[in-house]
Amino acid sequence: MVELNTVVGKRYKILTQIGKGGMSTVYLAMDSSLNKQWAIKEIKNVSDPVQRDLVIKSLTVEANMIKRFDHPAIPRIVDLIEEKGSLFVVMDYVEGRTLSSILKKEGPQDEDDVVDWGIQLCDVLDYLHRRKHPVIFRDMKPSNVMLTPEGAIKLIDFGIALEIGKNDGADSKPLIGDDRQLGTPGFGAPEQFDENAHVDARTDIYALGATLFYLLTGSHPRKNGIVPIRQIKPELSQGLEAVIEKATRKNPDERYQSCADFAYALKHYREEDEATRKALVGKWRGFLGTAIASVVCLALAGGCLLLSNHARNTDYDYWMSQGAQNSDASAAEAAYVRAAQIKPTAIQPYEELIKRYTLDSDFSDDEEQLYNELLSQHATDLRKNQNDWAQLSYDTGRMYWYYYSGTKMASKDTANNTDPQRYARIRAASQWMHNAAADSSFKDAKLAKIYADIADFNTQIVPLINQGSDSGKYKPYFTKLNDLVSAANKEDNEVIRLEAANLTLDALRVYPRKFRADGIKQQSMLDLANAASTLADKTQSTTEALDASKKSAKQAEQPTKDAIANAFVDIKGDAK
Template sequence: MLEIGSVIDNKYKILNKIGQGGMSVVYLAMNERANKQWAIKEIRKDAVASSEINLASIKTETELLKNLNHPNLPSIVDIIDYDDSILIVMDYIEGNTLKKAVDEYGPQPQEAVIEWAKQLCDVLGYLHSQNPPIIYRDLKPGNIMLKPDGTIVLIDFGTARQYKDTNIEDTTCLGTRGYAAPEQFGGQGQTDARTDIYCLGTTIYHLVTGKNPSEPPYEIRNIRYWNEALSSGLEKIVAKCTQLDPEKRYQNDKDLLFALEHYDELDETYRKKEKIKISIFVIFMVLTIASGLCSLFSYRHAKHIQQVSHDLLVDDANRGFTTADSKEALINAIAIDPSQVDSYINLIDNIYLEDENFTQDEAAEFRELLIRTSGKNTYEQILARDVDSYSLLAYKVGLAYYYSYEGEGNKQQSAYWFNKATEGNLNPNQLERARLLGAIADYYVTLGAVDKAGDSEVTYKDYWEDLSSLCEGNITESDNANTAIAIYKEMASQICVNALQFKKAGVSVSDMQLQLQNIEKHVKEDIDTMGDEKTERVEELEEELATNIEKAQQTISMLE
């Protein structure tokens, strides 16, 4: 340890010890020539030797930090190789750590914590914007100094590292248990900007709850579990920051900063009082117009706000406690940005078809949504600008009508949507399926009808050939198991109902039997091999299909 009163490098006089960590001691020193106080961090070489860090990496990272310049970072002015220690000379920051504030006064005021978090977003964004990015990796209250003027300073870069595109994972696993993200301990890829976002989430958690995540019960609970008066919006932000999977966290500091600046708009009480996201959209539009035909930068910023607001609502939908909550969030997300097709598809697949029953009321609600206007255009017109996305939506709506309308399907209403679906670039299997399903839907109108010459416009032979084409290939792979079983059920059902008509049109009994055998083969090879991916609903549909096949086989046997 350095002696109090000693002079280092002929200019830094050690005044007293002001802090101590696992491998280091921090002293207050005075440069008597310049009459300026500095903090000197002493890192003992013997302590480093017994850790995962090496001296070369400490020197490299510290030299790197000397080139940084940000108001929330201390300046590092000197690195001294001194006897048995490495000495790092940096700005002396007057104030106390946020850990000391929590230890002495308990949970900190929510508004203050959010302001500190926004400053931390700014400084982390600065570090992550370096080339290559600098990942801090040890964000926690003990490494954040609160100055008398209310600003914070991020200290102790002992675990910081550069992000390297060529690395599979970090060479050393560093960080503070409880605060550190899972990937900091190896086996999950190298740490990146999202690692610091996780650490910021645990830091916010500690500051507003007073519960240290590195102490029992060693877990991150919802912050309102500890204090119901805390914002539910902030609770959602902390929960997203601390997702174990980095892909589910905020992906950058800007998105997190935006969420913090609008945390109150995520509160349940606020959302019940107003249609928040629609209001945000209106504000966005007013600001865009009022800025007068604003510059490209303003436009991009407004689009960013629109995108983040939309994504927050989609996240709400995915976390919705009830189907009604999720539906409301998705409809509000669509109101913010009617051009994003995923929200409509999410609404159909996960809300309307959750019970495999596309009701009349749901269909009416969806039609009403499409004719809403944004500016001079309806939502459907806005969607149709992207032909491919609109085609995919039309395909999904067509399937909903065809198989699930009022639990039985409405083939006639599906025909319009399948025809729309064929106008874009679906994947080849979906495109062919849309064409065939559209043609089959038309049969329900034209089968048995005759033209002016007295001839049938379409025949049951045509109908059979299109049904058979529909069942070809691995539908589960190209679409999904639900669609596959629905198609197979349709074939079995039509054999049961129209076997005699098919036979009269020239379809042999053996052809019908072969189709049923092929369906059973597809189920065995394509669906039963799905393992854990096979849902309970798929299993229920398989049972219904088996019943349809049995009835179809009984009908065929009567024709022999």
């Protein structure tokens, strides 16, 4: 064990111990050359030369692999030092806790959190599997996954990862890594312990399924085996039970065949949950009943007076005024629906619905379904006035972008983001912003184009990363983020200001190395981070949700600046 304040490698001063395992101790250290903190893992002096060679080989394999990776969920190894009878590994310092320590302290985790972690892990595993030479991690388990305070997942310990030369089944040849049958019992797939079997992406899928099983139930898969999760916790989702069961089948051919498929199933698991589906149907039927009843009540209000003047019931202005004057949300909504049916070319009923839906900062699934069905019904008529259509498209896009809280679009989102719900909103808003931007005479066409371009980036970047064709996409995105922050500064709307700030800070935290590769200077990134932070600081929050959003931006400020600084440190630790 190294004493505190010891200097390793003539530059890394040991500050404090932050972790300990059977073969190693992890310290927080300060780099005197760069004034930067790193994590340093000390490998205990192993007297057995054979075992020591295996340890050194494992660390060398890990370092050689990781130095070629560029994914926000994979911390870097930047230095290997042999000194004072010990081997020291210098790596990115990740603030957070392992999922195993969280499970040990808190017990089984919330279903939504576990699904979110699973989707993030699918993304990083899919990145590894889709490389030119696929990398099989082979050691997915809670102790090899860290969770940052911001909720981001980090995959650690590539000691037994295997890089293969070609992905054609049994003929796959190992390029880097020990090709023996290695893995952790309980989490490792059956083929990892079979001399005649080979490993591939489906091996990691099994281990991830076993990891999620453990996090959901608290039952160790080695000690108790993997059983349907609802046998242990009946309150868990039937749909999620089916997903975990498929991922952990003994036959690889019966599992999900890629992590993209696994992620899709995790995003859609509630759709397979019969109880949830019935509840949604019942809720929607109840909503329709309320809306219909409201219309009937409105039509009958005034009794004989209304019957004596039938024309009034079909008068557009009458129903618009009823919507404006009625304090009951369902009745007002029904009145605007009626007005839209009477005058299908008018955008005013939709604009009033947008005001209603965003008043509580929550555009729900039920509201979205009614609004979308009404809009689809009259879209042909609404398009007849090009400028009105552009205005309505823009306002609809902003409603989705900033206020949509539903689950339907979230199920279609990619997994490479820190806030899946945000990117679900962006995805849902995309086409509406494109509609608005298409009308060059529309007063907010340029701003709509900013939104549309940001949406395009966020919906297209993950496939481009997986294909290795994302170079050159980040500089235009950086410009659009600057434009978004500038536009948000002119807004009085608190939701818009805080969301723009958080989106920008998240992008700078996730993609700083990509921005750098596209020629964005460090100071330019810091300037944008400061602008986003200032935007949030100067925004007055008037609700608990806005307080949380403002707090999120404040908490993201320093990690974002750290990520930017880290992006300008090369693999040898030299500042650029």
